[in-house]
Amino acid sequence: MTTVVAPLGDVARPAAVLPGFRFELAKLLSQWRIRVVLLVCWLAPAGFVAVVSRQSSLPTDTVFGRWMLATGWAGSLVVLAFACSWALPLLTSLVAGDVFAAEDRLGTWRHLLVAVRSPRRIFLSKALASLTLIVLMLAGLAVSSIVGGLAAVGSHSLVGLDGHLLPTGTAARTVVLAWLCVLAPTLAFAAVGLLGSVVLGRSPMGLLVPAVLALGMDLVLMLPVPVAVRLALPSNAFLAWRGLFTDPGQTGPLVVGIVVSLAWAAVATALAYLLFLRRDFTDLAYDGAGRRALLVAALPLATLVAVTVGVVSLSTPARGSGIEKDKLDASLGTAFAHLYRLQTEELHRPAVTEAQLSAKADCDKGGTRVDDHGAGNDWRCVVSWRLPGSTAVGAAIYQLDVTADGRYVADGDGPKEVNGYFQVRTPHGDAPNPLWQLDGSVDLLHHS
Amino acid sequence: MERTPAVRARGISKSFGDVLALDGVDLDVPEGQVHGLVGPNGAGKTTLLGLLLGLAVADSGTLEILGTPVGRVLAVPEGVAGFVDGPGLYPSLTARQNLAALATLRRFGPDRAREVDEALASVGLSDVADDRVRGFSLGMRQRLGLAAALITRPRVLVLDEPANGLDPAGKHHVHGVIRRLADDGVAIVLSSHRMDDLAALCSEVTILATGRVVFAGPVAKLASESGDLDYRVLTSDPATAREVATATPGLRLVTADGLQRRSEALVVRGAVQALDELVVRLVGAGVAVRELAPVVTPLEAAFLALTGIDPARDAGREEVG
Numbered sequence: 001m002t003t004v005v006a007p008l009g010d011v012a013r014p015a016a017v018l019p020g021f022r023f024e025l026a027k028l029l030s031q032w033r034i035r036v037v038l039l040v041c042w043l044a045p046a047g048f049v050a051v052v053s054r055q056s057s058l059p060t061d062t063v064f065g066r067w068m069l070a071t072g073w074a075g076s077l078v079v080l081a082f083a084c085s086w087a088l089p090l091l092t093s094l095v096a097g098d099v100f101a102a103e104d105r106l107g108t109w110r111h112l113l114v115a116v117r118s119p120r121r122i123f124l125s126k127a128l129a130s131l132t133l134i135v136l137m138l139a140g141l142a143v144s145s146i147v148g149g150l151a152a153v154g155s156h157s158l159v160g161l162d163g164h165l166l167p168t169g170t171a172a173r174t175v176v177l178a179w180l181c182v183l184a185p186t187l188a189f190a191a192v193g194l195l196g197s198v199v200l201g202r203s204p205m206g207l208l209v210p211a212v213l214a215l216g217m218d219l220v221l222m223l224p225v226p227v228a229v230r231l232a233l234p235s236n237a238f239l240a241w242r243g244l245f246t247d248p249g250q251t252g253p254l255v256v257g258i259v260v261s262l263a264w265a266a267v268a269t270a271l272a273y274l275l276f277l278r279r280d281f282t283d284l285a286y287d288g289a290g291r292r293a294l295l296v297a298a299l300p301l302a303t304l305v306a307v308t309v310g311v312v313s314l315s316t317p318a319r320g321s322g323i324e325k326d327k328l329d330a331s332l333g334t335a336f337a338h339l340y341r342l343q344t345e346e347l348h349r350p351a352v353t354e355a356q357l358s359a360k361a362d363c364d365k366g367g368t369r370v371d372d373h374g375a376g377n378d379w380r381c382v383v384s385w386r387l388p389g390s391t392a393v394g395a396a397i398y399q400l401d402v403t404a405d406g407r408y409v410a411d412g413d414g415p416k417e418v419n420g421y422f423q424v425r426t427p428h429g430d431a432p433n434p435l436w437q438l439d440g441s442v443d444l445l446h447h448s
Numbered sequence: 449m450e451r452t453p454a455v456r457a458r459g460i461s462k463s464f465g466d467v468l469a470l471d472g473v474d475l476d477v478p479e480g481q482v483h484g485l486v487g488p489n490g491a492g493k494t495t496l497l498g499l500l501l502g503l504a505v506a507d508s509g510t511l512e513i514l515g516t517p518v519g520r521v522l523a524v525p526e527g528v529a530g531f532v533d534g535p536g537l538y539p540s541l542t543a544r545q546n547l548a549a550l551a552t553l554r555r556f557g558p559d560r561a562r563e564v565d566e567a568l569a570s571v572g573l574s575d576v577a578d579d580r581v582r583g584f585s586l587g588m589r590q591r592l593g594l595a596a597a598l599i600t601r602p603r604v605l606v607l608d609e610p611a612n613g614l615d616p617a618g619k620h621h622v623h624g625v626i627r628r629l630a631d632d633g634v635a636i637v638l639s640s641h642r643m644d645d646l647a648a649l650c651s652e653v654t655i656l657a658t659g660r661v662v663f664a665g666p667v668a669k670l671a672s673e674s675g676d677l678d679y680r681v682l683t684s685d686p687a688t689a690r691e692v693a694t695a696t697p698g699l700r701l702v703t704a705d706g707l708q709r710r711s712e713a714l715v716v717r718g719a720v721q722a723l724d725e726l727v728v729r730l731v732g733a734g735v736a737v738r739e740l741a742p743v744v745t746p747l748e749a750a751f752l753a754l755t756g757i758d759p760a761r762d763a764g765r766e767e768v769g
Contacts, residue, residue: 014522015553023549030540111536111596114501114529115553117522280464281503 046148096193163338322444530606535593586613
């Protein structure tokens, strides 16, 4: 090869960000596990939704699961709920949690530094490449699940979490918005993945940081912790999108969740950046996992949680668990009225409006010895309503299982012709009874 | 005519915490020279190579590369390339992809595909250009690392153990590439533990020991620093040969904890004149000399002497007579 003589004297310029970004993306996509996961994200949800939507047994434990036979949009929301529980934290672990550690394992830092000549640009390229891949995976989950649902069931109105009907256009927009909302906590966990990858180096613990953090936060969210603590965790935004499916929307927890998630993303990324720039790349023995580095990474995030708890406590009406009798009464009464209308349409009975029904719920937790607030499966509610032209008051009983995040499943306990049986007899045959079991959600931030 | 110095270091010192890795090191490498850097493990070779590549900056002293003072990390001039502690390749990418990415990062123009092909051909890897590096042998990786350095069209090339893992043919190929680059005016600094590689490639060497330069100069001069060498003598009559060697002036018998008494070979230490005398005496005593060779090469002996390593002590040998 003929050697072309380079000009004397000029200090080499750092590589541009765009080629660095492309290189990082190429490195990530050249890993078979990344390619497989990307493929799974774009194909598996469609298959899952299409198959489940044709079965009589539906994933009713998952929010919107009971509506998968009714509309294709419900399948995407089931996938979204599942992704928020496990898939998204794991995806961030797989991509962002390994993006720096991989160079440690391969011993390529010096090579990369000599080629790029700027740790800042290396960080930027790696962060952008990870982000791009994670967004691609998230987009795959969303698009695939929507396509699968629409292909298998079709685009029909979606029953919201308070029983109101979302017309197809609104359902489509809201489903897409829900997927966009979980981008914020996904970014937060991706940033934590970057931080773990920088701090823990070649240690496999770096890869697990986002998944372990998500698991820990999920455990906290399952406990009856105060609302302020719940809202201070980025994991909360993985649940708060449900508030988009009530009327009016429960946007308070969603907005707080997005802001908290973005704050986590900013702080964790800044920490990762600073720690990366301070790293001594000439030290071959460096494996990152120093006690000091761990403290430097963990303390600011713990401080962020503490500050957020304080801010949420002072700036919102949130108190205690956020689950109170008045909220449940209102939520269940509203949901019952909406779904009663749906049942009326199914049975071809004379139409009624929610106002005419004036359904009211009266809930009680655990009898007289237990205070009527907080999560638990010992809520018992009696719903009463009136029909136009009738003086009689209808009454139905529900057993409620209320989880600490404000979601509840109400299980109808009679009378049989209203909510005591899982099917109703329509002129066209048996159909699912919308009042038998219903999902609902109380706004934890709403002041009753 | 004096050639322009491509690398000029004066009084370079570098510490890592309490460890002094380099202590007042000077280095001069003119254009077109292949300069060897040797030293025992921990001598500071990797640190010095890292400074030349801009991976670290010296605590004190001055370093100029291609006429540009290097005062901060990653601020070496354009035209410096190489690798330290292995070639740094991505196993999930092909050889071509590894080089193409590097060419893109270094802002190559539209001809980069041709340059990649040329670089691969120059190290004999054209046939495996589209194979993933995961399946490459150590020697192939070394050659690809060299190609990665070549593709940046270097004027200063820094190579850490470039012949590591190469078979004889691969080594011959790489040596040829290095010589051609030097002929084209590229200054090459290479570290190696193999003195035969250095003897074959380098015109000058710098020997480091515990962060200090203990020798700097032409390879021929280094050989003269070796002092008395150990020689292995294989004869037809070891017992008589041993008596003759003991009686030869200027020669000392080196024994290995009694093992030599059972061995057919003698190991003796002395100047060349004393060895000549030994051969004459052996022949005179009717003992045939079947082999006479230095236990280590003169360069290796000089290296061991300069770095304070005593191979006789390390091998459990002692001098007698």
